[in-house]
Amino acid sequence: MLLPPHITSNSTSATRNPVYALVGNPNCGKSTLFNALTGLKQKVGNYPGVTVEKKIGTAYSQHGTPITVVDLPGSYSLAARSPDEAVTRDVLLGRRADTPQPDRILCVVDATNLERNLYLVHQILDLGRPVILVLNMMDLAAAAGAEIKLDKLEAELGIPVIACEAVNGRGVIDLKLAMSRADLPLSRHAWDVPAAIAPAVAELQASLTANDGKSPLIARAEALLLLTDRDSLRVAGSKPLSARTAETLAIWQRRWEGEGTDWAGILVNSRYEAIGAIAAEVVTAGHTPGPSTSDRIDDIVTHPLWGWLTLGGVMAALFLSIFTLAEFPMNFIDGHIAALSDQVKAAMSPGDLRDLITDGAIAGVGGVLVFLPQILILFFFIGLLESTGYMARAAFIMDRLMSRVGLNGKSFIPLLSSYACAIPGIMATRTIEDHKDRLVTIMVAPLMSCSARLPVYLLMIAALLPGDSVPIWSKVGLMLLMYTLGTVGAFAFAWLFKRTLLKGAPPLMIMELPPYRLPGLRDVALQMFERAWIFLRRAGTVILGISIILWFLTAYPKAPAGSNEQQQLAQSFAGRAGHALEPAIKPLGFDWQIGIGLITSFAAREVFVSTMGVVFNVESAKDNTTPLRQALLAAKWPDGRKLFTPLVCFTLMIFYVFAMQCVSTIVVVRRETNSWRWPLFQIGYLTGTAWLVCILVYQTGRALGFG
Amino acid sequence: MKLSELPVGTNAIVRELPNPDPANIRLREMGLLAGTKLSLIRVAPLGDPIEIKLRGYHLTIRKTEADHILVDPVP
Numbered sequence: 001m002l003l004p005p006h007i008t009s010n011s012t013s014a015t016r017n018p019v020y021a022l023v024g025n026p027n028c029g030k031s032t033l034f035n036a037l038t039g040l041k042q043k044v045g046n047y048p049g050v051t052v053e054k055k056i057g058t059a060y061s062q063h064g065t066p067i068t069v070v071d072l073p074g075s076y077s078l079a080a081r082s083p084d085e086a087v088t089r090d091v092l093l094g095r096r097a098d099t100p101q102p103d104r105i106l107c108v109v110d111a112t113n114l115e116r117n118l119y120l121v122h123q124i125l126d127l128g129r130p131v132i133l134v135l136n137m138m139d140l141a142a143a144a145g146a147e148i149k150l151d152k153l154e155a156e157l158g159i160p161v162i163a164c165e166a167v168n169g170r171g172v173i174d175l176k177l178a179m180s181r182a183d184l185p186l187s188r189h190a191w192d193v194p195a196a197i198a199p200a201v202a203e204l205q206a207s208l209t210a211n212d213g214k215s216p217l218i219a220r221a222e223a224l225l226l227l228t229d230r231d232s233l234r235v236a237g238s239k240p241l242s243a244r245t246a247e248t249l250a251i252w253q254r255r256w257e258g259e260g261t262d263w264a265g266i267l268v269n270s271r272y273e274a275i276g277a278i279a280a281e282v283v284t285a286g287h288t289p290g291p292s293t294s295d296r297i298d299d300i301v302t303h304p305l306w307g308w309l310t311l312g313g314v315m316a317a318l319f320l321s322i323f324t325l326a327e328f329p330m331n332f333i334d335g336h337i338a339a340l341s342d343q344v345k346a347a348m349s350p351g352d353l354r355d356l357i358t359d360g361a362i363a364g365v366g367g368v369l370v371f372l373p374q375i376l377i378l379f380f381f382i383g384l385l386e387s388t389g390y391m392a393r394a395a396f397i398m399d400r401l402m403s404r405v406g407l408n409g410k411s412f413i414p415l416l417s418s419y420a421c422a423i424p425g426i427m428a429t430r431t432i433e434d435h436k437d438r439l440v441t442i443m444v445a446p447l448m449s450c451s452a453r454l455p456v457y458l459l460m461i462a463a464l465l466p467g468d469s470v471p472i473w474s475k476v477g478l479m480l481l482m483y484t485l486g487t488v489g490a491f492a493f494a495w496l497f498k499r500t501l502l503k504g505a506p507p508l509m510i511m512e513l514p515p516y517r518l519p520g521l522r523d524v525a526l527q528m529f530e531r532a533w534i535f536l537r538r539a540g541t542v543i544l545g546i547s548i549i550l551w552f553l554t555a556y557p558k559a560p561a562g563s564n565e566q567q568q569l570a571q572s573f574a575g576r577a578g579h580a581l582e583p584a585i586k587p588l589g590f591d592w593q594i595g596i597g598l599i600t601s602f603a604a605r606e607v608f609v610s611t612m613g614v615v616f617n618v619e620s621a622k623d624n625t626t627p628l629r630q631a632l633l634a635a636k637w638p639d640g641r642k643l644f645t646p647l648v649c650f651t652l653m654i655f656y657v658f659a660m661q662c663v664s665t666i667v668v669v670r671r672e673t674n675s676w677r678w679p680l681f682q683i684g685y686l687t688g689t690a691w692l693v694c695i696l697v698y699q700t701g702r703a704l705g706f707g
Numbered sequence: 708m709k710l711s712e713l714p715v716g717t718n719a720i721v722r723e724l725p726n727p728d729p730a731n732i733r734l735r736e737m738g739l740l741a742g743t744k745l746s747l748i749r750v751a752p753l754g755d756p757i758e759i760k761l762r763g764y765h766l767t768i769r770k771t772e773a774d775h776i777l778v779d780p781v782p
Contacts, residue, residue, distance in 0.1 A: 077736040113764045116738045228732060265724070268735040295748075304752040396767050400753035403769070409756075508772070509756055510733055513765040 019068045019100065020179060023088060023124065024108035025117050026074035027389075027514035029136040032523050033108055033166040034071040037176070044530050048098050051430065051672050052087045061180035062173070070102055076116075078123045079229035082433035092127060093222060095239050104184060106175075108134045111141035111148055111163075112515070114283060118275045122191070125157070126224060128217030130184035133161045134175060140515075144292070147284040156278050158188030167520055194270045197227060197263050200252040204245065211242040228264045294389075294515040301393050311397060314390065315416065318381050322374050322420045322451070329373035337366035355555060356548065364547020367604050368539060368664055371421060372532065374451060378417050378424040379531050383524040385413065386431070389514045399509055405491050406498030408434075408509045411441040415490065418448035419483075422665045423539075426672055427531055436504040440497045442672060443682055446665055447490035449483045449657060452605040456656050457482055459609050462629045464649035478653075486657045489689070538671050539664045546603050546663050553577070554600065566617040574599055588655070588694040589648040589702075591637060598655075605661045647701040651694045658690035708780065710747075711757070711773035718746040719778035734772070738762045745778070 022037075024030040034042075038057030045054045055071040072091055073084035080086035087096075094101030105124055109117035114135075124131060133153070135141075141148060154161045160178045164171030178184075193201050204223035208214045214222060226241075226249055241249075256263045291299075300306045341358045348354040385391040395409030402409050410432045418425035425445045432438040449457075461475050498504070553574040559567050569575055578595035585595055593615045601608035609628075612618075616631040635643040660666070660683045669679040713719055721743045725731060738761060739745070745761040756769045 077733070079732065079736065081733055113762070115762045116764060119736060119738065228736070264732050265735060268732065269740055272738060272740055298749075302749060302751065302758075307752050392767075396751050396756065396758065397753070399767075399769070400751060400755045403755070509767065509769045510737065510772070511767050512737075513758060513767055515765075 017065060017067055018103035019070065020104050020106050021092060021102035022069055022071045022106045022108065023092070023120065024074060024136075025076055025110065025120060027512060028074070028108050028110040028117060029166045030071070030074055030108045031527075032520050033134065033136060033164065033172075034069065035520075035523055035526060036166050036169055036172050038069055040526075044534070046671075047087050047096070049674065050083050050087060051674055052084050053430070054099075059176060059179070061176050063180070065180060067176075067179055069106070070099070075120060077120060077228070078225050083435065084430075084433070089225070092124065093218060093225075097239075102129070104130045104132070104179075106132050106134060106179070108136050111135045111138050112144055112146070114141075114148065115272070115275055115279050118278070119271060122189075122271050122275055123221070123225070125159075125187040125189055125191075126217075126221040128186065128221070130186060131159050132175070132178050132184065133157065133159055134164050134171075135161060136164050136166050138163045138171075139165050145285065149282050149284075153278070153282045156189065156281060158185060160184065167518075189274075191271075191274050193224070194266050196261060196266055200227065200263070203248055203252070207242075207245040207248045211244040224267065228267055292515065297516050298393070298513075301390070302396060307393075307397055311394060314385075314394075318378075318416075319420065321381070322377050326373040326377055330370055333366070333370050333372070337362060337369065341366075352555065356551060359555075360548045360551030361544060364550070364603065365540065365544055367547075367607065368543050371452065371664075372536075375421055375424055375535065376528060376532055378420050379427075379528040380524060382413065382417060382424060382428050383527045384519050387517065387519040387524055389516045391431070392511060392513050395511060396513065403509075405495040407437055407440060407494055408432075410511070411437060411494075414441055415445060415448055418445040418450060421450050421452075422446045422448065422662070423535060423668050424531070426665065426668050427535070429672065434504065434508070436498075436502040439673065439678065440494050440502050442669055443497060443678070443685075444490040444494045446660055446662065446682070446686060447486045447493065447658065449486045450605075450662075452662065453482075453656050455606045455609045456601075457653055459612070459628065459632075460649045460653045463632045463644050464646045466629065466633060478650075482653055482657050485654065489658060493685075534671075535664075535668065539667045542667045543603065543663055550574075550600055550603055564617065565614050569596065569614050584691075587699065588691070589645070589651055589698045591643055593635070593643075594652065598659075598661075601661050603663045605656060608656075608661075645706075647698060647706045650701070651698045654697055655690045655694050658686055658693060660686035708778060709774055710745075710759075710776040710778050711770045713747045713778060713780065715747055715749055717780050718744065718782075719780045720744055721776060722779050723777040725775040731772075731775075734768070734776075737766060739766070739776070744781075 022030060022034055034055065034057060037059040041059075042055060042057040046052065047054045052073055057069050057071065059067045059069050061067060070091070072088040075085040075088040077085070078089045078092065080089045090096045091099050091102065092105070105127070107121045107124055109121060121131070121133060135148065135150070135153075138148070148163075150161050150163055160181075162171055162175045162178055164175060166172070201220065201223045204226060205216065205219045208219035208222055209216055212219075226245075253263075301310050341362045344358050344362065345354060348357070382391075385394070391413055394412055397409070398412040399409030402411055411429070414425040414428040414432075416425075417428060422445045425448070426442050429438045429441045429445075432441060457479055461478055464478070465475060554569055554572050556573060557571070559571050574596050575592070577599055578592035581595040581598070582590075582592040585591075585598070590598070596615055597608045597611040600611040612632065613628055616628065616635060618628045618631045632644045633642075637643055666679045666683065669682060670676055673679070708719075710719070710721075721739060721741050724735065724739070724741060743761055745759045748758040748760050748765060750757050751767075754770075756767045757773055758765055758767045760766075
């Protein structure tokens with residue numbers, strides 16, 4: 001009989017199939033094993049209230065019985081230091097109301113790095129749940145000359161130990177057999193809590209049982225954890241301690257502080273002593289071979305000269321592939337959206353409904369879909385960098401520079417990706433453990449000039465430096481100036497936020513440099529599609545809504561019959577809003593017609609170009625910018641002055657460097673920060689900065705006699 | 708000698724760690740304890756952070772952390 005976990009109790013009786021939690025250190029191959037166990041039968045979501053990925057999959061035993069597996073975020077310890085680790089801890093301890101406590105635990109360890117990996121296992125054995133230990137990467141351990149005696153390890157711990165190579169599926173069948181066993185033994189591993197802290201553990205355990213409603217075994221595990229996890233990181237969804245237990249803990253801590261007892265250190269030490277004793281029995285380290293392949297790669301990749309060249313090469317490859325590989329699918333999508341729009345136009349009689357569908361829904365959603373190839377390629381690259389281990393090296397090289405503004409090296413790749421598109425960049429910030437560092441990175445990511453700004457920059461450069469006689473370097477120089485301005489802005493604001501709004505503890509960087517590994521293409525591809533789907537699902541609906549609103553603003557109220565598009569736009573709500581906006585943007589040198597463009601391009605920056613096409617009544621602004629450029633150059637203020645002077649074009653480019661003109665990014669920031677507060681703040685500070693910088697540039701330029 | 712002053716390529720044994728603040732507890736949980744053998748593999752191109760090898764894996768920490776860790780070099 002199969003019942004959902006929340007109906008049945010947490011017992012591991014044979015009345016239903018047990019729910020497994022999959023845990024392990026980062027880089028131990030846990031995701032690969034999860035994919036090997038569950039295939040494509042996965043559900044990916046978020047834990048409510050926190051931005052931590054929740055992955056649940058179904059594995060099938062040899063007899064076809066489904067087994068639920070919850071993939072918990074990679075953790076080094078149950079004493080959590082990041083929201084990811086806090087979720088792992090809370091699920092295992094049964095603290096989360098949204099996820100039932102798993103019945104059994106699958107612990108994955110990297111066989112090449114047994115001691116450190118066993119630390120988490122040692123904490124988990126305290127939980128009193130049946131555990132299966134999976135020794136992954138046995139082939140690599142053997143290649144490194146280490147011999148691990150599985151039977152001895154099994155005897156020492158008293159739990160099933162399965163050797164595995166998740167990358168090629170070896171050992172997965174053995175693992176499934178073990179998982180479908182009706183009963184699993186509890187660990188026999190006995191471990192003496194050091195005498196100095198044993199009384200405190202007993203007292204806390206009693207209090208947790210009496211006041212927090214914990215079962216005695218979990219209470220002991222929590223008591224031990226409270227002693228290592230001093231500033232116990234809380235995330236939404238985890239229940240706080242009862243006042244009595246917190247008081248007991250505080251009394252002990254004060255006493256130990258008075259005595260100078262390093263209780264947390266003692267506890268960690270004694271765990272490692274126990275682990276050391278096991279490892280001495282179980283592992284026979286062979287001859288130590290010379291530097292490994294990984295070491296030799298690192299000699300180049302982190303070399304003072306070759307390291308920078310490698311980083312530059314990786315960056316160049318990333319951007320080249322985005323701009324060349326993405327071009328074909330982008331044209332393909334663009335063409336199909338246009339064709340779809342034409343079909344609808346042909347099939348329906350003219351009217352508002354037809355325009356709503358073609359100009360509102362199809363154009364709006366199409367405008368986002370066009371960027372999907374770029375986003376997918378970026379997700380793929382980020383996944384590749386993560387799974388090969390290069391991401392950690394880039395962070396290692398860049399840490400010093402990033403520390404100048406108070407961030408650490410892990411912010412580098414997200415910011416770099418934002419040059420192509422801020423969305424994958426912002427979604428990649430999940431690897432940054434420190435909550436404040438992550439927020440700062442998200443806040444400044446949209447300042448990196450993304451590819452949606454390119455059409456605006458190109459149009460403005462064409463209007464600013466018309467004619468073919470203009471040397472190419474001045475155009476390139478202008479473009480580079482915009483990229484530099486955004487980058488400098490991002491670092492300046494990061495520096496400012498780390499000192500004011502998001503002031504945090506002194507920066508820390510404790511990071512493992514995992515050995516290089518060949519990427520599992522299936523894992524990378526799966527992750528890429530998952531992330532893209534999350535983006536589409538979240539952004540799609542909001543963008544559809546905003547597109548329809550924007551269409552409505554340009555289509556109503558109706559101009560008298562016989563007017564053309566230009567006249568319609570001029571007297572629509574958007575046109576009126578442009579007029580209303582004019583006093584605010586006139587000091588920047590912009591008139592109401594540019595104002596309309598600023599409003600419509602709030603959905604996405606590149607919309608500015610097509611809006612200008614409508615405003616100045618130029619057909620097919622997209623394929624050939626020359627007519628539009630000429631129209632812009634001919635545009636005048638009512639008093640006959642030229643509208644698009646070089647200074648105005650320059651100011652407009654600067655506006656787009658800073659202003660937050662992207663609904664997709666706003667939606668993604670909302671998702672990644674879990675509130676509207678941060679995206680709203682971001683719109684305010686970015687668009688405010690844009691306005692201030694533009695007014696400064698325009699007025700200074702005027703005073704100096706330009707424009 | 709401070710871990711931050713250990714020359715590249717030398718082995719050492721950890722003598723003393725500072726009293727734990729949360730960051731230090733994590734260093735211990737990663738297996739960096741008094742008596743642990745380690746070697747300094749390299750310093751990042753810009754002079755910080757450093758990369759050490761302990762218990763068969765590679766770890767990077769900043770010099771500000773390494774300043775508080777005392778080690779005894781071993782041949």
